[in-house]
Amino acid sequence: MEEEVEKAVFAYLRKKGFRLTEIALQEEQTRLSSDASSLSRSESDAAKYYDGYGKLRSWAYNSLDSYRHELLRVLYPVFIHCFMDLVAQGHMQEARTFFQTFREDHEMMHLRDLQTLEGILSPSHLEEMELARLWRQNKVKIRLCQYSYELLVQYLHKTQSLAMLGVINEHINFEVYPGQPASMSDDSEAVSLIGTSQDLAREINQKELHWGLLEDSVEERMEKTLSESDKTEVDGNKEADTEDNNKKKTDGNKHSTAVNNKKKKDKVVGATGKTIRSESSMVSVPPRVKPELTLPQFPPEVEQSILEDLRNRVQLNSLALPSVSFYTFLNTHNGLNCSTISHDGSLVAGGFSDSSVKIWDMAKIGQPGRASNPQGENGSMQGMHSLASDEAKRPYSLLQGHSGPVYSVSFSPFADFLLSSSSDNTIRLWSTRLNANLVSYKGHNFPVWDAQFSPMGHYFATASHDRTARLWSVERIQPLRVMAGHLSDVDCVQWHPNCNYIATGSSDKTVRLWDVQTGNCARLFIGHRSMVLSLAISPDGRFMASGDEDGTIMLWDLSTGRSVSPIIGHSSCVWTLAFSCEGTLLASGSADCMVKLWDITSSMKALKTDDSKSGPASRLRLLKALPTKSTPVYTLRFSRRNLLFAAGALSAGS
């Protein structure tokens, strides 16, 4: 209407030849309209977001029960984008009030993100902050059922709230599926909606994964000897035959080490592997896979000791719980950052914030007299050897070399080497026999949070603040592989028992599994709500447990990449996790001064029975909670005989 009148007026003025009036009118008109629009935009933009979101929120909360949880999922990304839009448009004050008003809704699920995003106060911060950039650049994908989607579209059309429509169109991709809305328990999928990672995760998790155990492992050979001795028992001439077998086997080993002809070895091994599977087919034996790395051979005497341990292993299950031996660090003055225990429990190492690494030999602590004896004998020489005697007096061996706090230590499988990683960006290899530094590995650009020896030794993996995990071999000072992909610090790293994969946990709340051969990400696990601090992979290689800062422990199925059962296991950070040797128990140690033992087999059974349905309903069963005396638990390790070692520093004053 108005436009027509205006047109008519202009036409009239032109017809009459009132040129100046026409120009004046035009000028006035443009000024007016621009004024009005700019005013209204700046004022109403903020209000539009505020009102629009408020209405959407109350609508979502009042929607039908069965669709509500799906619709509520939409709120969080809308909330974040509204906030960012407000910031981007320069409405700092409004953005802040908006954020504060609606923050509560999302605190339970996304506290960490909120805390980070809260700091955004200028458009430049949006550019700078990783998380914000991710949000801006990627679309969030939300799965909605048909009807929920229709409800949402209807609502948006009816209310004509363009701001909301804009945000939703711009930043959210809906994946509409037919049928009933998914159950509430699937919500965990919606927890971490960072960019395309959902898509990526699904894509990555489609990949093939050989989670089985290593061929030709000592365990396998042990089984083989056992089964063979069984067989020969039937034959009657047991002893001679087994001896013969052993001889043959060791011969074979020597042969293979000498020649190092992988093909040939594989052939032999493949044959034995088959026989095993056929023999014990009734028990679910994990499949065997070939090593992708060239792995070192254990010397025969070492192998013998492992076999001895395996024979003496205690069977653990929900009824037979392990014994726990606890190593308490005293007088650490808050300086102990990490600790580790060798497989047989004889060596304990600690990494300190004063850059030192200390190793205790528990066998020597039992006999305190021995260390001081030589000092008395060399009384006359004391002046000269005061330094040496001082050395001897110390009950531990002190390893100095790092120039920053030591964040992790790790023993090689036979405790002859120790790795330590530090905030000086280096990893150092120490010999426990010589008590000396052998190598310093440089490659990371930022503090190295974690370093772990592979189960077979020789290789190790590291995790760093530079958002990469790296794979090294002890004899090269450059990394063999760099695993990049995490969006934030890589906080912990763990080897798969078959040495073909390493798992990393990160501050971006995801856990990834990497193929050591290609260096590609093989699995992406999304579900944690805060920084992942600890990882453990079950001895059969199928399951992985991860613990985070909030005390949650999640169990993952490596083959499908799905979460088995999230549990609120502790009230504080889960520093360490360990599977028992048969994989029946999971032990977790935490800052709340508890060691907890969880039953894995029962939850696995539940998983297997309703594998067809969506699994995550089953939960881990707590078998036992063992409180310590104000000692946070830093390290847990099951020995080969299934004795559980734990270590922690007594925290004084609490």
Add this chain to the structure above:
Amino acid sequence: MSIVPKETIEVIAQSIGIPNLSPDVALALAPDVEYRLREITQEAIKCMRHTKRTVLTADDVDSALNLRNLEPIYGFASSDPLKFKRAIGHKDLFYLDDREVDFKEVIDAPLPKAPLDTAVVTHWLAIEGVQPAIPENPPIEAIVAPPDGKKMDHGKDDSLPIDLKLPIKHVLSRELQMYFDKIGELILGRADTPLFKDALLSLAKDSGLHPLVPYFSYFIADEVSRNLNNLPILFALMRVVKSLLSNPHIHIEPYLHQMMPSIITCLVAKRVGHQISDNHWAIRDFASKIVASICRRYGHVYHNLQSRLTKTLIHAFLDPSKALTQHYGAIQGLSALGPSVVRLLILPNLETYMQLLDPEMQLDKQKNELKRKEAWRVYGSLLLAGGSCLYDRLRLFPGLLSPPDILPWKTNKKIALTNLPNNKRKASSRLTAHQPPTKKLAVDPTGTNSQFPSTDGPATSSSSGSNPNHHHSHNSSNNNSSSTGNITNANANINNVSGSGAHGQRVAVSNVLRQAWKEDLDAGHLLSSLHGLFGEGIFSFIQPAEMHCFI
């Protein structure tokens, strides 16, 4: 809009020598300052997590600054959290207390002690899933009792260290084994040494003894049955029981059923100790106290504990074929359980029992001096039981206790006071119950219960004849006679006395009294019946003030 106000920026600017910061700059800087602070905090939290701490320290912030290639802020590193002080007069202005240090002081101060070096110690956090209650582990309120099968039969020898892997066996650490052996040795051999006292103290206090409880209970049961004639050992065992019961860290309920028989044996055994001279009464008393304390403490857990116990005891009490020593134990046990038990179980049977007991106590009917002595014992314990029951009844009615301060009563009191030494002796003898009741009570054999003065004479003679041991107790009986006569009269005519009183005050009091008596007539009956059976001896259980009411 930022949590950092622009005033703060201005103050900081001034402090680093920029006097005139334009407000625009301050406004622009404020949000960025907040952002950087958050960034540093985030990194600092990461560092904190990797040093396995849950408290953020200045070191973490320094590490975070290092991560960002920034110069750390020096001077704040300290192991303690920084203490901010509030500036006086300003509500939200805080500062760090930063004292100026005098060099001289620092130099003169003695060198601080070198900090202790880091050390590693080991202990068992759990043995096959069970936490041993050793000092290194936190005290556990309630340890689940091990299943029954695993504890008893193996005695001491199964307590090998944990290499033994049969899951049924109860594993005992070597230290605990030694401890157990040592205690056993002390009990059996050297119970009179001061060391044994320390051992008892340790049993009552130490937190790590729970694994030993089954062994102790077995040991006690075993030794009690074997050493019934060895009084010192029994005593030592009972003291061990008492210590174990008083240990707050031990969860003893599951083992009570094993311990109770041994204790009850000590209480009601026919013969305890092999010599006549052995003071087996003392161990019965001690055992009765233990039993009572068990009932008090665990009665609510085992609701049938007390009923079973009383049933056992009352059987012992009511069986005439049982020895007097057993009766004594039963009475002691029942009376230790409290006055209400006495009232319900002993008093109804008292009269019949007294008829049974009477002949035993008389010189002419019971020739065996030992038996007679025992009978007197039983009599004493019955008196104590009845008396304490009466005392309890009276205590429930404090209205009775207010002594009316009237002249005649005062004179009465004087008279009573003259008796005091004698009464005291009676009381003490009765309280310990180690001696037969005083001879005045021996009047009862004559059967003339209510008339004291008349019985006085024969009483003295009979007691002096029958109880040579206790001659000394009653030479002042004649002094008493007048007062006791008063007492009896007063008692018999209590209502009359109170009613006939000419004083207004007394009327009021007596009204109260009457009320009270009405409400609790059985207490009155109780008194009279007890008096009927025991004579004057029962009065020593009435508090002096109450005595006034009766006199």
